[in-house]
Amino acid sequence: xxxxxPAEIPDAPGAYMFRDRHGRVTYVGKAxxxxxxxxxxxxxxxxxxxxAMVEASDRVEWIMVENEVAALFLExxxxxxxxxxxxxxxxxxxxxxxxxxxxxxxxxxxxxLRGAKKKGVQYFGPFAHAYAIRNTLDLLLKSLPIRTCSDxxxxxxxxxxxxxxxxxxxxxxxxxxxxxxxxxxxxxxDNLAQVLSGSAEDLIERIENRMRExxxxxxxERAARLRDQAQDVRRxxxxxxxxxxxxxxxxxxxxxxxxxxxxxxxLKIRNGRIVGRLGSILDRVEDVTAPQVIATVLRDxxxxxxxxxxxxxxxxxxxxxxxxxxxxSQRRGRRVTIRSPQRGPKRRLLETAQTNASEALMxxxxxxxSDHNARSRDLRSLQTALSLPEPPLRIEAYDISTIQxxxxxxxxxxxxxxxxKRSDYRRFRIRTVxxxxxxxxxxxxIRRRFNAYLADLKLPVAERGxxxxxxxxxxxxGGPGQxxxxxxxxxxxxxxxxxxxxxxxxxxxxxxGQADPIVIPRDQPALHLLQRVRDEAHRFALMYxxxxxxxxxxxxxxxxxxxxxxxxxxxxxxxxxxxxxIREASLARLSEVVPQGVAENLYDTLHGRP
Numbered sequence: 001x002x003x004x005x006p007a008e009i010p011d012a013p014g015a016y017m018f019r020d021r022h023g024r025v026t027y028v029g030k031a032x033x034x035x036x037x038x039x040x041x042x043x044x045x046x047x048x049x050x051x052a053m054v055e056a057s058d059r060v061e062w063i064m065v066e067n068e069v070a071a072l073f074l075e076x077x078x079x080x081x082x083x084x085x086x087x088x089x090x091x092x093x094x095x096x097x098x099x100x101x102x103x104x105x106x107x108x109x110x111x112x113l114r115g116a117k118k119k120g121v122q123y124f125g126p127f128a129h130a131y132a133i134r135n136t137l138d139l140l141l142k143s144l145p146i147r148t149c150s151d152x153x154x155x156x157x158x159x160x161x162x163x164x165x166x167x168x169x170x171x172x173x174x175x176x177x178x179x180x181x182x183x184x185x186x187x188x189x190d191n192l193a194q195v196l197s198g199s200a201e202d203l204i205e206r207i208e209n210r211m212r213e214x215x216x217x218x219x220x221e222r223a224a225r226l227r228d229q230a231q232d233v234r235r236x237x238x239x240x241x242x243x244x245x246x247x248x249x250x251x252x253x254x255x256x257x258x259x260x261x262x263x264x265x266x267l268k269i270r271n272g273r274i275v276g277r278l279g280s281i282l283d284r285v286e287d288v289t290a291p292q293v294i295a296t297v298l299r300d301x302x303x304x305x306x307x308x309x310x311x312x313x314x315x316x317x318x319x320x321x322x323x324x325x326x327x328x329s330q331r332r333g334r335r336v337t338i339r340s341p342q343r344g345p346k347r348r349l350l351e352t353a354q355t356n357a358s359e360a361l362m363x364x365x366x367x368x369x370s371d372h373n374a375r376s377r378d379l380r381s382l383q384t385a386l387s388l389p390e391p392p393l394r395i396e397a398y399d400i401s402t403i404q405x406x407x408x409x410x411x412x413x414x415x416x417x418x419x420x421k422r423s424d425y426r427r428f429r430i431r432t433v434x435x436x437x438x439x440x441x442x443x444x445x446i447r448r449r450f451n452a453y454l455a456d457l458k459l460p461v462a463e464r465g466x467x468x469x470x471x472x473x474x475x476x477x478g479g480p481g482q483x484x485x486x487x488x489x490x491x492x493x494x495x496x497x498x499x500x501x502x503x504x505x506x507x508x509x510x511x512x513g514q515a516d517p518i519v520i521p522r523d524q525p526a527l528h529l530l531q532r533v534r535d536e537a538h539r540f541a542l543m544y545x546x547x548x549x550x551x552x553x554x555x556x557x558x559x560x561x562x563x564x565x566x567x568x569x570x571x572x573x574x575x576x577x578x579x580x581x582i583r584e585a586s587l588a589r590l591s592e593v594v595p596q597g598v599a600e601n602l603y604d605t606l607h608g609r610p
Contacts, residue, residue: 001058003042009035014064015074017082018057025082026057027286030075034062047287048504053086072327076299085522088286088293090264090300098123099133101146101193107154107175108189109147110137123306124196124275138171140195143207143229144188145173197270204230247271250311250346253297254353256361259504260284260531262293263361265353266301270309279360283522291316298324298338307332313350314340365532374525375418381526382473385518386511388498392472393417396449397533398486399477400430400441401541408433410445411541414471415533424466425540442476443485450493476501477534480510487512502534561605563598572602582606 014034018027018041031037041054065071079087100113104120112133117123137148147154149164154176157164163174173180173188191203211226252267261281268276278301282293295318302308308328317340318324328336341347379391395415402408410428414421428448433440449467456468474490474497476482483501490497501510507527508517520527558569575593576582582590583606590599 001054001060004038004060006035006039009038009062010064011035012064013066013068013071014062015071015078016060016062017078017084018053018060018086020056021058025078025084027053027084027086028075028078028082030068030071032068032071034064038062049086049287052508053286056086068323069326069330072299072322072324079299086286088282088284088288088296090280090282090297097133099137099196100124101189103189105151107147107185109149109154110141110192111148117303117306119304122193124193136196140192141171143203144192144195145171146185146188146192147172147175149176197275248311249309250313251301251309252346252350252353253294253301253312253314254350254357255290255293255297255315256354256357257282257284257293258361258535260507260535261361261364263357263364264297265357265360266297267349267353268309279356281361281364289319291319294318295322295324298328302328302331304331308336310334310336312336312338313346314338315350315354316340378418378525378529381524382529385520385524385526386473386498386500386509388473390472392498394469394471395473395475395529395533396471397475397477397537398442398445398449399534399537399541400438400445401538402430402436402438402441408436408441409541410441411537412445412449413533413537413540415529415536418529420536427540438478439481439485442478442482443489446474446486446489447493450490450495453495454493470495470497472498474499475530475533475537477537479503479508483510483512500530502530507531558602561598561602563601564594568594568598 011033013030013032015028015030016034016038017025020026029037038060041050041060046054063074065074079089083089097112097114098117099110101110101122101124102108102120103122113121113123141148147166149157149166149172153164157176161177163172163177163179166172167174167179173185175185195203207226207230211223211230214220214223214226249270251269252265254265256263260283262284264278264280264282266276266278267274268278282296284293286292288296294314294316298312298314298318308331310332312328317338325336325338328338341350379393382388383391393416397413397415399411400408401411408430410430412426412428414424416424426449428445430441430444432444452465452467453470456464459468474486476486476499478501480501483499486499486501490499499512502508503510503517507522507530508519509530510517520530558564558572564572571593572582576585582602587599587603590602593599594602
């Protein structure tokens with residue numbers, strides 16, 4: 001796309017939109033100065049995903065506003081309207097139910113709702129399971145009998161002039177036939193909202209006062225019913241976990257993720273109790289930092305139907321140049337503070353939320369791996385995307401790991417039927433390449449692996465090893481250069497195997513004989529499968545590289561200590577595993593592995609003593 005002239009772009013706050021040649025919005029952003037921000041997209045040193053976004057766009061447009069806060073609101077509304085493919089969004093997770101009160105109805109009802117939030121509805125939660133809502137509601141309806149029926153059922157009984165069975169079992173006050181005054185019913189609704197917000201003490205006290213009055217008036221049956229109602233409210237409130245000593249209101253936002261996905265966990269604390277939890281997985285289609293991820297969550301989490309509390313706790317504060325506290329204060333109508341606690345009970349709560357985020361991300365990835373139907377769908381999707389002759393039942397992925405050409409290693413990971421086959425994983429210490437040359441290193445790895453395959457084929461079937469089974473797809477972590485080297489090796493070995501390369505630059509897929517990359521839509525199972533196996537190859541290579549670096553550090557330090565030879569060095573490595581662990585060990589612990597005099601020499605060397 002053509003770079004706009006600086007004079008054309010206003011030096012003012014606003015939002016900007018990139019559009020493709022079909023006019024579709026590909027990205028929306030906001031800026032304190034539109035001129036500075038937009039011109040940054042036409043520089044030389046752009047992150048790969050940002051460059052991919054610019055290259056996919058045909059033109060850029062902008063809208064000026066009065067200030068930065070207005071720019072943030074405009075960005076939110078444009079993202080909500082256009083849903084650009086290069087913007088990350090906190091999506092509504094349809095698996096999380098809310099308990100909702102339809103405040104806009106003449107006779108509000110309590111019901112379980114999922115999905116997008118509606119105007120005129122007050123939401124509580126989200127809850128982990130729908131049955132948790134229904135159990136809580138069952139306890140509260142005996143004391144606060146508001147309707148739970150649909151509008152259709154309500155109108156049917158309104159016409160009949162006869163209430164339903166919910167009234168007979170004392171779980172509804174029958175507004176459909178006018179058995180309750182609107183003011184009394186409104187009180188039931190307000191009290192229910194108060195309890196669901198974590199504040200039930202006033203309601204319990206009122207019920208107990210009525211119970212004592214009934215008992216004093218010798219209305220023992222009514223007093224017993226009121227006693228049971230107070231107990232039901234207490235049990236409903238007891239389901240909300242108490243996490244603070246004081247009745248505080250705040251939200252905790254924690255994240256954990258990779259370059260491609262981020263797990264978000266939100267804990268809603270009201271009056272010191274957890275009244276809601278939200279978990280979501282963000283698809284990171286932008287090059288963003290951790291503070292920018294937090295800003296995205298703040299942007300999408302709170303709106304008119306779900307305003308923020310007075311305090312929001314995050315692991316990292318949003319970018320300094322974005323007035324999020326002011327934006328959230330406007331959405332709440334009162335002051336909102338954003339903090340990142342560094343110590344104390346709130347820090348411990350945030351660490352718990354971070355642990356939940358890590359576990360949720362792990363479960364998300366494991367669920368995709370363990371679901372057979374999903375795996376079959378992934379393989380069929382990949383077959384279609386790459387035009388393979390058959391589903392790739394065995395995928396071998398290769399990656400190279402090095403730092404400035406030292407300790408260069410390669411990895412090979414295997415997926416069979418969409419699941420990792422760790423017994424077939426292999427790692428390669430690069431032998432023929434000096435310096436940093438990923439292309440030649442990849443060539444060596446492919447040659448060694450498939451030479452082993454050809455050697456296995458010459459053996460009797462009973463004597464063949466694990467490499468005698470050829471892959472359905474060879475996946476290279478890299479672009480056309482690495483793919484080309486792999487194809488050259490396979491051609492020389494007279495092997496005809498499908499090869500593809502997955503580049504980190506916006507996850508483009510390169511295949512031999514095709515100049516342009518294949519861009520698989522981000523919501524396709526094929527891309528998730530390729531990302532998973534590529535990430536596994538990268539993890540495995542990086543782990544081996546770290547082991548070699550750690551061994552080199554241990555060798556270099558232990559070689560300086562008098563009395564430590566190969567056998568004692570091996571014993572220390574086997575016992576402690578790293579220089580850090582050896583340095584942390586006490587002199588007595590070291591002397592359990594090596595003689596006392598050698599342990600003293602080692603301890604002095606590690607702690608800088610002469």
